[in-house]
Amino acid sequence: MLGSCSPQRYLLEKQKLIEISIALTSETDLNRLLTKIITELRRLTAAEGGSLYLTDRDKLKFEVAQNEALARRFGSDLRCLKYHEIPINQKSIAGYVALTGKTLNLKDVYQIPDNPPYRFDSSFDRRNGYTTKSMLAAPLRDQQGEVVGVIQLVNVLSDSGQILSFSPEDEGLVLALASQAAVAINNVRLLAAIRELFEALMIYSVSAIDARSPHTAGHSRRVAAYSMALAHAVNNCQEGPLAAVSFNELELEELRFSAWLHDIGKIGVRDALLEKKQKLTTDQMEVIRWRFYLARMQAASALEAAELEQDFAFLEQLNRSNHLPAEAAGRLIALAQKTISLNPDVGHLRLTGPGVQNLRQPLLSPPELMALSVQHGNLTPGEYAEIQQHVLHTLHILEKIPFRKHLSQVPRLAASHHERLNGSGYPFQLTASELSYQSRILAIADIFDALTSLDRPYRTADDLEKSLAILKEEVDRGRLDHDLVDLFISGRVYEGVIAEENQA
Ligand SMILES: [Fe+2]
Ligand SMILES: [Fe+2]
Structure with missing residues (x-):
């Protein structure tokens, strides 16, 4: 208690007050900040208990409560005090302080002199057997002089445990610290508002990018959910090689942002590629259809015309x-060698000029042949490279965002989701020693969602087993982390996320 301090002690406490003010401004978590405020104020004044309310429009919300005597009896969990709201009016002590901005220093709350408008609410004392x-x-x-909250300190204790009154010095120090605390509270709230705004912008823009294709709608949200579920499973892991691995709050936030943003670079990939379902576009097929029509018109015999018709049917089937298969590849090459005469007398073409009579064109152009020759899937090597570029776009977009210090690795981490432990990934062919656990988690979450979101919601348990088997194969091929995939599968880490998705 400062009221009975020597001058040296008083100076020391003043120095302490400055230190506390500085410590308050460095806190970025609201709950921790409020707890710190009450803890320090109680320590400065030797108060047995303390509580803090924050204003929320016309109400005060109970945020933090501490009481040494009750903690000794019930443990530190004073939840009985929480989730409590009181209106800002003259009827209660805290309400009166919030409304008038005045400080009340009461010797005995059960004997308040001069009939003020407020009264002490004794229900808490009765419930807890406290006085x-x-x-x-x-x-x-x-x-700005706005009241952002109210603090209540109770029962100053002397060294011998006697309950004393708060001194005028206590009052002065509490007020000095209270204004620092209010500024710190406002800063933390402002920071939280900025973070919420950024998150909302991130979620809406990424969701819009994902929604460009029905194949990827909701992908980033699910990848973030799987990543966080796996990271928490790692934190809870008590045995095995992952027991030594854990992520702190900042690292978890870094992973969550990276997972949400990992495919933001897809904004730089053409819709036609993301949505590509066949080897050639509808327009390209239309051009080929007309070319075959022209060729049939030129056909020397009915047999040749019928053959061209079959060729076109074959192309249509190949396109889908x-x-x-090898025999189809052979037929395609033979077909591409056929040519069509651009004879000016045929169809609507009216070409003039030297050499026109001998102008011939292949039935399939080199780019068409290349697109139809793709063995697996429907992307040509060039198109595949263009899609792979999305990770570099992700990197470049995120590098332009001024992330706070602990999120500074988000661009690199997000852009590493296609890297593989054995160096077979892209874009930088990073290897195990360069890939953090967060990065490995992101890769697993990304693959797993790509596998399980196909043809949703018609997938069966069998499909899930196949997807998990593919993850194991990727481990066997040295591409994914063995321990993480093991935990993902044996801990059924994906289950909660899938259940939530199915509910939504
Ligand atoms: Fe990706
Ligand atoms: Fe992805």
């Missing part, structure tokens, strides 16, 4: 297929 006596209730005012 509140002295109380100091002070407003938390910010730079995701595989190119």
